[in-house]
Amino acid sequence: MKCAIDIESRDVEEMYINIDPIQAGGRLTVDAMKAAIAYGDGYSVCDNCLSPFRLDYIKKPPIAQFHADLAAWLNMDTARVVPGARRGFQAVASTYVEKGDPVIVTALAHYTEFVAVEEAGGIPREIPKDAKNHITPDAAAEKIEAVIREFSKTPPLLFIDHVDYQFGNVHDVAGIIKVAHQYDIPVLVNGAYSVGIMPVDGKALGADFVVGSGHKSMAAPAPSGLLATTNEHAQRVFRTTQAKGDVTGRTFGIKEVEMMGCTLMGVTVVGMMASFPHIQERVKHWDTEVAHSQTVVDALLSIEGTKVLSDNPRQHTLTRIDTRESFDTVAQQHKKRGYFLSSELKKRGITGVIPGSTRVWKYNTFGLTEKQIRHVGESFVEIARENGLNIV
């Protein structure tokens, strides 16, 4: 069925259990779907934009209150919505990083952190991961020391991913921030895989900046995200424009430079707002999500030869799995080659595993019901058994 010329309606979430690693936390809530229907028009949230004419001051719909609520919920002082987590990285890097500055990222950092550093003229330096695929405070301290030796200056910023996108491991962010602060380095916590799906307390972590992704983990339309900070940094990162036209003499009031004036309009911000009560509630049930994740990991590990490359017991719903000695051995003989696994899953109403993947791949079980979790686990085992793999 088409929803417009040459655009097929998307029914992936209605027809299948979707375990795509990046899509799980961004599935809309029913209220966000309704908000999307009502606020699809471009400038729809601007009907009641009154002086001083900035998005985060709009009271109807209650966007101003939403900003205050977001900051309080993350236990930070101030928050802004942004068009995706990457725009939060960009705003902070653009503010703090000068040309030639070294900036600390990690061996598990998302590429958009590198790009934000590059755009600001900085030079990324990575904290290596350890053998268990963790970024540790000790490794952070060693890297900071090494970078100071190399550049004869202290890095102006450190990025740390609360949960990394490669393994879905939860890192000792508080410990790393403590180390960075000993060198007076402000820290940006990338919460793209935590804010909106698990509890995050910015002050408890000691974060200077918390960035979240609306479309990855806050059940919001893309592109959406948030940047929260403390009073100490808010004046700087949310500085207002001083620009003045030399011909017209125009000035631009309280528009914020890094936010390019106004940020999220229409369906993105209203979708975030509509989902917000739901995500406030769902993070309280993180233990259930982790238990569901474990159920599927246990099912996969019952297939002889399968290994989990993420932390096990699981602490997150995003998991990296190694099936080179199980499903990939089937793929080598199968007429569909590596496509047999995604094909078999699809027959059982499961999608989201990259077609052709039978070696090392990722999936995410966030948001599935108990019944769906059972179906996913049982399906993996059934596919293994039908293809001659041993179940242990």
Place this chain on the structure above:
Amino acid sequence: MSKRAVDAVFQALFLLSDVRFLLRETAPGHDLDEGQKERAAKTLEKVKRQVAILEEELVR
């Protein structure tokens, strides 16, 4: 201007979104349990009422 018709359109679309969400919750089999069937029946009944309002306002 028919505010009643406009409200009925939104209400019907919102109710159908509830049905859409039910389809997601029960994917891939869409085997609804008794509670879910009851929820679906009530919602569809409400959709019919909104469609009736639209017929009254726009067609008759």
